[in-house]
Amino acid sequence: MAEPWLSIIGIGEDGREGLVPAALAALEAAEVVFGGPRHLALAGVAEGVGERGQAWPVPFSVAPVLAHAGRRVAVLASGDPFWHGAGGSLSRHLSPGDWRAFPAPSTLALVTARLGWRQEEVTTLALHAALFAEARRHLAPGARLLCLLRDGAAAPAFAQWLASQGFGASR
Structure with missing residues (x-):
């Protein structure tokens, strides 16, 4: 072979x-x-x-x-x-x-280990090439989302979008 x-x-x-x-x-x-x-x-x-x-x-x-x-x-x-x-x-x-x-x-393993979150309780979204609006249906108080973005420059834009959706206090 x-x-x-x-x-x-x-x-x-x-x-x-x-x-x-x-x-x-x-x-x-x-x-x-x-x-x-x-x-x-x-x-x-x-x-x-x-x-x-x-x-x-x-x-x-x-x-x-x-x-x-x-x-x-x-x-x-x-x-x-x-x-x-x-x-x-x-x-x-x-x-x-x-x-x-x-x-x-994986990013999922690293992030959940750092935050002490159970992986099975986290919704993961690949927003590399998707609109931020793809996350909208998953937003809820107490929801745990891991959103993968294109690069570091996309993070502030996503935070601004979250604030516009009423989730500005998210961390």
């Missing part, structure tokens, strides 16, 4: 230091590395024209990754790449032998 050409790597805020040895080896062996600018920086991979690091297109598309099929490619994603992440988006276009995954703790 041929070696998978794609490595889907979950990365945390601890960057390269938090990767298991096999994930680090796959990252180092990759000819091309895709990820968000923050993930590329955490992994110490330079991005830009002529660099091996390539930022995801906006809007998100897996086409640039698929265009490199057969080369050694790594994809960086937050935590568990198959929990509201690039892993699920990519795998539906590939055969199981095309890729291997190196998940890290």
